[in-house]
Amino acid sequence: MKVVNIIPFGPQHPVLPEPIHLDMQTEGEIVTDVKVVVGYIHRGIEKGLENDYEKNMFLAEKICGICSGVHTSTYSTVIESIMGVEVPQRAELIRAIILELERLHSHLLIIGLVGDAIGYENFFMQTWRDREIVMNLLGTLTGNRVHYGINKVGGVRRDLTDERIALIKKALAELRPKVDDIADIVYHDYTLKKRGRGVGVLKKSDAIALGIVGPNARASGVNYDIRSTGYGAYKDLHFKPILGEAGDCHERTVVRVKELYQSMELIEEALSLLKPGEIAVRPKGFPKGEAVARHEAPRGELFYYARGIGKKEMYRVKVRTPTYANIPGIPPLVKGMQIADVPYIVVSLDPCIACTER
Amino acid sequence: MGMLKNTIKNLFSKPATIMYPAEPIPPLPDFRGQYTMDHSKCIYCHLCEKRCPVGAIKIDKEMRQNEIYLSLCINCGVCVEVCPKDCITLEEVYTPPSYTREVRVFHTEPTEHQLKVQELPIYAEEGKLCITKTELEEIKGELTEHQYRVAVLPCYRRDKADEKKEKA
Amino acid sequence: MNVVPITWENFDAEMDKKVKENARLICISGLDTGEGTMEVNYHFVVNNGDLVTLRLTRGIDEEFKSVVDKFPAAVLVEKELVEMYGINMKGVDGHLLLAADSNIYAPQRRSP
Numbered sequence: 001m002k003v004v005n006i007i008p009f010g011p012q013h014p015v016l017p018e019p020i021h022l023d024m025q026t027e028g029e030i031v032t033d034v035k036v037v038v039g040y041i042h043r044g045i046e047k048g049l050e051n052d053y054e055k056n057m058f059l060a061e062k063i064c065g066i067c068s069g070v071h072t073s074t075y076s077t078v079i080e081s082i083m084g085v086e087v088p089q090r091a092e093l094i095r096a097i098i099l100e101l102e103r104l105h106s107h108l109l110i111i112g113l114v115g116d117a118i119g120y121e122n123f124f125m126q127t128w129r130d131r132e133i134v135m136n137l138l139g140t141l142t143g144n145r146v147h148y149g150i151n152k153v154g155g156v157r158r159d160l161t162d163e164r165i166a167l168i169k170k171a172l173a174e175l176r177p178k179v180d181d182i183a184d185i186v187y188h189d190y191t192l193k194k195r196g197r198g199v200g201v202l203k204k205s206d207a208i209a210l211g212i213v214g215p216n217a218r219a220s221g222v223n224y225d226i227r228s229t230g231y232g233a234y235k236d237l238h239f240k241p242i243l244g245e246a247g248d249c250h251e252r253t254v255v256r257v258k259e260l261y262q263s264m265e266l267i268e269e270a271l272s273l274l275k276p277g278e279i280a281v282r283p284k285g286f287p288k289g290e291a292v293a294r295h296e297a298p299r300g301e302l303f304y305y306a307r308g309i310g311k312k313e314m315y316r317v318k319v320r321t322p323t324y325a326n327i328p329g330i331p332p333l334v335k336g337m338q339i340a341d342v343p344y345i346v347v348s349l350d351p352c353i354a355c356t357e358r
Numbered sequence: 359m360g361m362l363k364n365t366i367k368n369l370f371s372k373p374a375t376i377m378y379p380a381e382p383i384p385p386l387p388d389f390r391g392q393y394t395m396d397h398s399k400c401i402y403c404h405l406c407e408k409r410c411p412v413g414a415i416k417i418d419k420e421m422r423q424n425e426i427y428l429s430l431c432i433n434c435g436v437c438v439e440v441c442p443k444d445c446i447t448l449e450e451v452y453t454p455p456s457y458t459r460e461v462r463v464f465h466t467e468p469t470e471h472q473l474k475v476q477e478l479p480i481y482a483e484e485g486k487l488c489i490t491k492t493e494l495e496e497i498k499g500e501l502t503e504h505q506y507r508v509a510v511l512p513c514y515r516r517d518k519a520d521e522k523k524e525k526a
Numbered sequence: 527m528n529v530v531p532i533t534w535e536n537f538d539a540e541m542d543k544k545v546k547e548n549a550r551l552i553c554i555s556g557l558d559t560g561e562g563t564m565e566v567n568y569h570f571v572v573n574n575g576d577l578v579t580l581r582l583t584r585g586i587d588e589e590f591k592s593v594v595d596k597f598p599a600a601v602l603v604e605k606e607l608v609e610m611y612g613i614n615m616k617g618v619d620g621h622l623l624l625a626a627d628s629n630i631y632a633p634q635r636r637s638p
């Protein structure tokens with residue numbers, strides 16, 4: 001009779017930001033099979049979204065803490081598509097600036113957690129200290145460090161005055177040398193390269209077949225970035241997706257560092273395009289019809305489908321978050337690896353389990 | 359080489375963390391903090407109560423008071439935008455933690471005019487009429503024109519409310 | 527929104543056509559109309575970047591077919607569809623998000 005070893009990983013583990021459970025079957029130190037279990041923080045938000053369409057904005061925001069801005073932007077876009085509302089140009093640019101600032105702080109968070117997962121505490125603390133510049137800037141611009149509440153159906157709620165624009169420029173000037181330091185460590189450090197090269201390789205054919213999205217797919221060479229379709233203000237900004245080649249854990253971190261530089265340039269370009277104008281339009285009537293919307297969250301492609309039947313309450317809202325599409329990518333990456341590499345592989349995929357389970 | 363330089367720099371600089379809660383957090387300008395209101399401007403239109411996404415505001419016009427359930431409030435700022443008289447403000451510091459589910463009550467003292475009206479023999483409790491409309495018609499001769507009009511209005515509305523309850 | 531209705535008879539043919547076009551399955555969303563019918567929407571992205579939705583309308587107590595062998599990206603979405611609506615899909619068990627010992631059945635269903 002063959003004895004099978006099953007080693008559990010999670011739901012409580014020091015490297016995991018949120019609870020997920022893996023049952024790993026091992027032979028010696030090598031993992032042969034894995035089963036992924038989710039469902040620890042399901043809150044039933046899709047059923048809760050069958051409610052007043054303006055109050056839904058605050059519930060959609062609370063799906064996730066790190067990517068809350070893009071949830072409200074996508075929800076606003078889908079309701080505006082149904083009701084036929086045209087958002088003014090200045091509001092689109094303000095939304096793009098807040099979304100790119102959110103991408104900055106989210107990528108700095110996961111780069112730090114990658115350092116924490118392999119024991120490099122020094123690097124983790126330095127990255128999170130530099131992230132505080134962006135968090136305090138967002139706190140002053142929007143009113144809160146997380147859960148910004150900047151969007152409403154028809155536009156944005158707060159304007160960017162001249163003092164706030166000066167604050168953004170000052171914060172970016174302070175942040176740039178620190179990002180140069182972090183990039184220098186990620187490209188050249190001996191520890192990060194030795195742990196990361198050749199570990200958790202995602203082949204390009206697997207990435208397309210399993211539907212992996214975000215920087216995980218771009219690090220394997222798949223050219224899939226929703227910002228190229230030109231939603232919102234991105235049709236006026238110069239944008240090109242950043243691709244990698246090797247597809248291993250280190251390459252995913254390198255792609256995220258390069259996206260930090262790209263976000264800072266996009267913010268400066270958007271600030272130069274701001275013109276005086278209105279920031280919101282008042283919608284009339286109730287939503288009747290159906291629509292879809294897709295945005296590029298920091299972790300990948302976020303998809304919303306909504307249907308209204310002419311009443312104040314929405315009939316159905318379906319949310320498909322990027323980590324939901326990335327979870328089927330865990331078993332092929334983990335099989336054949338050693339047990340000590342599994343936490344690093346799971347964290348390098350940037351899992352946001354609160355988004356997955358809603 | 360990059361990390362070594364940063365490590366040596368960090369050995370000789372002060373820590374980046376704050377000893378919270380012993381030291382307070384420096385407040386950020388334009389932050390959405392705790393709810394507070396200036397009750398003397400409230401006109402009881404109920405707009406903030408209707409538009410609050412979680413139902414944290416309760417308004418009572420007869421008792422002239424507003425309640426805010428601080429543990430439900432999500433500091434979204436919708437009430438600040440819809441109030442027509444700009445009574446509500448959000449301070450720049452967080453709601454501090456507490457052991458109980460706090461409810462804060464804002465109410466106003468009655469004005470000069472309201473106090474004078476209440477001195478009439480027909481008011482028993484503060485602001486509540488205690489006789490019916492027919493009895494008020496009998497003592498109409500003892501009141502001035504203005505006193506009668508002020509007395510009749512709440513009384514008439516209470517009679518209508520009682521009629522509706524009896525029918526239902 | 528570009529909606530193409532399909533029927534139970536030409537379901538396999540339509541899915542094979544999408545496999546041949548190298549379309550990418552984004553999501554499967556379900557909707558209960560409240561009158562005993564269930565709409566299942568298959569959202570695809572085709573090669574020129576457009577979004578196409580295939581809509582299958584069937585009674586809620588009838589049998590549905592799984593597309594996991596053609597599109598491996600659908601493995602989690604179908605489990606959630608079966609769990610939330612209580613429909614009958616061959617080869618798919620509905621244990622993803624709700625707790626194993628809970629007595630909640632098909633919470634998003636509107637038809638009796």
